[in-house]
Amino acid sequence: xxxxxxxxxxxxxxxxxxxxxxxxxxxxxxxxxxxxxxxxxxxxxxxxxxxxxxxxxxxxxxxxxxxxxxxxxxxxxxxxxxxxxxxxxxxxxxxxxxxxxxxxxxxxxxxxxxxxxxxxxxxxxxxxxxxxxxxxxxxxxxxxxxxxxxxxxxxxxxxxxxxxxxxxxxxxxxxxxxxxxxxxxxxxxxxxxxxxxxxxxxxxxxxxxxxxxxxxxxxxxxxxxxxxxxxxxxxxxxxxxxxxxxxxxxxxxxxxxxxxxxxxxxxxxxxxxxxxxxxxxxxxxxxxxxxxxxxxxxxx
Amino acid sequence: xxxxxxxxxxxxxxxxxxxxxxxxxxxxxxxxxxxxxxxxxxxxxxxxxxxxxxxxxxxxxxxxxxxxxxxxxxxxxxxxxxxxxxxxxxxxxxxxxxxxxxxxxxxxxxxxxxxxxxxxxxxxxxxxxxxxxxxxxxxxxxxxxxxxxxxxxxxxxxxxxxxxxxxxxxxxxxxxxx
Numbered sequence: 036x037x038x039x040x041x042x043x044x045x046x047x048x049x050x051x052x053x054x055x056x057x058x059x060x061x062x063x064x065x066x067x068x069x070x071x072x073x074x075x076x077x078x079x080x081x082x083x084x085x086x087x088x089x090x091x092x093x094x095x096x097x098x099x100x101x102x103x104x105x106x107x108x109x110x111x112x113x114x115x116x117x118x119x120x121x122x123x124x125x126x127x128x129x130x131x132x133x134x135x136x137x138x139x140x141x142x143x144x145x146x147x148x149x150x151x152x153x154x155x156x157x158x159x160x161x162x163x164x165x166x167x168x169x170x171x172x173x174x175x176x177x178x179x180x181x182x183x184x185x186x187x188x189x190x191x192x193x194x195x196x197x198x199x200x201x202x203x204x205x206x207x208x209x210x211x212x213x214x215x216x217x218x219x220x221x222x223x224x225x226x227x228x229x230x231x232x233x234x235x236x237x238x239x240x241x242x243x244x245x246x247x248x249x250x251x252x253x254x255x256x257x258x259x260x261x262x263x264x265x266x267x268x269x270x271x272x273x274x275x276x277x278x279x280x281x282x283x284x285x286x287x288x289x290x291x292x293x294x295x296x297x298x299x300x301x302x303x304x305x306x307x308x309x310x311x312x313x314x315x316x317x318x319x320x321x322x323x324x325x326x327x328x329x330x331x332x333x334x335x
Numbered sequence: 336x337x338x339x340x341x342x343x344x345x346x347x348x349x350x351x352x353x354x355x356x357x358x359x360x361x362x363x364x365x366x367x368x369x370x371x372x373x374x375x376x377x378x379x380x381x382x383x384x385x386x387x388x389x390x391x392x393x394x395x396x397x398x399x400x401x402x403x404x405x406x407x408x409x410x411x412x413x414x415x416x417x418x419x420x421x422x423x424x425x426x427x428x429x430x431x432x433x434x435x436x437x438x439x440x441x442x443x444x445x446x447x448x449x450x451x452x453x454x455x456x457x458x459x460x461x462x463x464x465x466x467x468x469x470x471x472x473x474x475x476x477x478x479x480x481x482x483x484x485x486x487x488x489x490x491x492x493x494x495x496x497x498x499x500x501x502x503x504x505x506x507x508x509x510x511x512x513x
Contacts (some may be wrong), residue, residue: 053337089436139491142493145410145414145430145434145436145439145442146437146439146442147439147441147493148441148493149406149436149438149439153407203467233407236411237410237411238406239420240411240414241414241417243418245407246415247411247412247414247415248412248415250408250411251408252405252407252408252411255405255406255407255408256433257480258437258438258439258440260500280491283490283491283492283493284491285492286492290481308440308491308492308493309491309493310491310494311489311491311493312495313488321502
């Protein structure tokens with residue numbers, strides 16, 4: 036009699052234990068390269084919840100690898116990344132040179148899955164349009180930034196200003212938080228004009244760090260796709276599709292457990308969601324890169 | 336003389352109550368009362384007009400920049416005003432216009448839908464800040480292409496939300512009870 040109770044109890048306990056635990060995915064570990072925005076630690080903090088979510092939804096094991104922008108293409112090939120999270124220009128490089136496939140585009144800020152670049156001057160500086168830029172000192176964002184360098188470089192070229200010869204000088208700030216440094220560089224009068232991403236202007240105004248009345252936007256680019264997830268050419272199409280679907284179905288309410296805490300995935304990642312754009316949506320950026328002689332279309 | 340019993344008292348009090356009620360109704364319909372009601376309507380009309388004037392004034396810098404084609408600067412100014420008046424429907428309407436002009440269709444649809452939720456007058460013909468025509472054009476332009484995209488099955492939750500917002504705007508434009 037007591038033996039029957041004991042065995043029943045053991046079955047119950049094992050059933051409960053099985054029901055409460057989430058089975059860990061097995062199989063090979065796929066590498067996801069995440070482009071650093073400011074620092075490796077920030078990238079790890081931002082994207083760990085998303086990576087755990089993807090493991091759970093896709094049913095595969097993933098390794099999160101923070102990568103500096105300049106090293107991305109080389110490490111993508113050398114370390115055989117299966118997936119990449121990069122800005123849209125690096126996506127073009129991976130797509131054109133290594134046949135990477137577009138999965139989903141990140142949504143953040145008022146343009147959603149798209150973004151734009153602006154040329155700004157301090158209000159009252161007397162700089163009102165692009166023609167006034169000749170002989171001025173201009174601060175750009177990082178060289179491979181679509182909305183902090185390429186868009187503005189292209190805007191200048193399209194308006195008959197060659198940044199290499201017509202500006203008195205142009206520079207790029209050191210270290211992290213380059214986009215904010217660019218905006219503050221103009222705000223504090225260290226530089227005459229700057230290449231500011233529309234998203235950073237929006238966020239800094241929303242936080243009250245700058246005022247819209249402090250600046251003149253003297254030129255603005257068209258909008259083009261924002262940060263992008265892509266898959267390497269040799270990744271199993273079924274796996275890539277599950278990965279893409281998991282991204283597209285993320286909502287602000289989606290949570291994942293990190294160190295015993297339920298964390299909102301999108302909030303942690305600083306993202307509003309993911310959208311299914313097509314590769315042809317990136318043509319506008321291709322045209323910019325071609326005009327500006329930038330990768331992947333650079334010719335010497 | 337015998338005192339009335341409780342049953343009679345109850346009926347008397349009901350009768351007195353009815354008479355008092357009738358008197359109140361008659362007095363309520365008097366010219367003085369009607370004047371008071373008219374005063375209330377005047378106050379409401381004044382408040383409505385003042386609100387419209389205030390909104391046009393508060394958002395005038397955004398409108399001026401938009402008129403000059405300076406979409407990015409207008410969006411920045413709108414963001415700043417939004418800190419003071421978060422969720423204001425007129426601000427959302429302007430945002431929808433600017434985003435549509437910038438080519439961010441899905442975000443424009445979301446802003447227009449939020450604006451109409453906040454102030455249904457935007458789809459009413461003849462309302463002071465009506466934007467019926469532009470909302471109608473927006474819905475007509477995007478509904479069918481989005482329906483086709485959804486039918487392809489290549490989209491995610493963002494596209495489904497945009498469709499919900501377009502359907503909402505379509506339903507508000509149609510008007511009536513549902």
